[in-house]
Amino acid sequence: MAEDKQPHRSRFHKAKDDAHFAKQAVSTPQTQSPAYRLAFQDTEFLLREDLRPVRFQLELLKPELMLDEAKIESMLVIYGSARIPSPETAQAVLDAARTPEESRIAERLAAKAKYYEEARKLARIASQVPPDKNGCRNFVVCSGGGPSIMEAANRGADDEGKESVGLNIVLPHEQAPNRYVTPDLSFQFHYFALRKMHFLLRARAVCVFPGGFGTFDETFELLTLIQTGKIKPIPIVLFSEEFWTRVVNFGALVEEGVISARDLSLFHFVETAEEAWKIIQDFYGNVQDPN
Template sequence: MPKSHPDSREKPQPAHPDKRKAELPWTAPKSDAEDPTAPRLIATIMNSPEYRQADEDVEFLQGEATRGVRLQLDYLKAENLFREHGIAHSIVVFGSTRIAEPKAIREKVTALEALVAQNPGDHEAERDLRIARRLLDRSRYYDVAREFGQIVGRVEGESGNRLAVVTGGGPGLMEAANRGAHDVGARTVGLNITLPHEQFPNPYLTPGLCFRLHYFAMRKLHFMQRARALVIFPGGFGTLDEMFEALTLIQTRKIKPVPVILVGRSYWENAFNPEFLMEEGTIDPEDRDLFWYAETAEEIWDDIQRWYDRAGQTLT
């Protein structure tokens, strides 16, 4: 029988993943028996902001030096959620927060009419009434956006839940599109933005699919990243900003062309004059053809499908 090696011994069992038999020196603080001032000094050290772990230090994460990290997190959280929910494509709807459902604006008009009647010569009230009546006229687009959301919502189920209506998550025409998808039981997404004043998401977003972003840049990125069409209803500065950003990205081919539809020709021909830009030579004729107008929900949807047929591509 071969003799065992003099240094051989039984091979040890794997160490416990969490516990030790002998405590390490730093697992207990220096006692007051050794130094009466030690507990107070240790508490002061551990309670200082600098001692906080970086990913638990909110003040540090909100500082100037960590803007790059925040940009990454702003992108990554929403990106992960899109992927977890299997949303590969989106129909993005932009539009005014001020154009509410007809019933709500009609009530406002009635109240202003009473105010003007009680205060003849009140120019501010008269102006507010004049604007409210124009908003009431435009409120027909709330119904168009809602109907369009219903159309896309029905298609979502047919596409294996890969296509979703995406808006900024606010009230007005964004709400209408989300509401339409909600009406037919489809998932619908909102990309809220953090603002200095309090705001609320509209109630028709799918829980878990309303994201709140800090940076407008990251919000725009998520609008465009999965967009299969951009449907742009009447709106103000925010809507115009999103429209021009999208058209610039397509013009320069930073993204592949997608359908861009401006809903409400009479509104857009007053708010934006591309023919003037073309005649001035600041855009090319082909840039004018990057978008077109539509009036009804069915027309919008038919135009999107026609665009993909002509491009030899599939929508979903």
């Protein structure tokens, strides 16, 4: 093979080459010791408490590089419950109830099944935004990668034959990304903080459906970042005014003086995907050419 004499090429072997060479090492007590492993291939070393800053950096960097390579310029982030049934499974939720209390809860969950369809519809609309002149995609659908509302978001993009992102988190109980997430854009996180950062690094708009602690955590952190000027305003749309005003007394926060009345303008209540998309369109003017 002719020697590569290109002046711009590194004269060092690539890390993957050295990793291959290391596998060919003669077996001796020295080469079998963990101390001899290449640091970047030594899982036990990388999992040490002292290496937490390195793991933070890796978890920030890996999705960032892969999203860049996929030419994803911006995302439509969809938050929401992992418990709301799809219309197809709503009856099964009702049938599974065994006590009056379980029946009341099941009825309220089943009543929210319509929002599964709205999330799916919104994702279909966003997925129709064409690539820009450089081939980069905007408003790519991104969810937490799980079931329920998250599944609906990825499913809507899949309906249009378009890719979508899923940002999963490692949990003690067994779980897997929903089957509609694009496999090459399905990421798994150890750190909640890094996962939440990736939701917002490319977020061009955030649409929030009824949800629990996780949805509240993500939503109120976003509101705080905008309220405090840490990030520029983006459209924030809350589906189901009935739900949100029942579980959060926004007016009381104003009356108690802990937020200002103008903070209530940071978000909008909607019921349908079309309403949400209109708010996004009005904010950006023309999302067909969002740059």
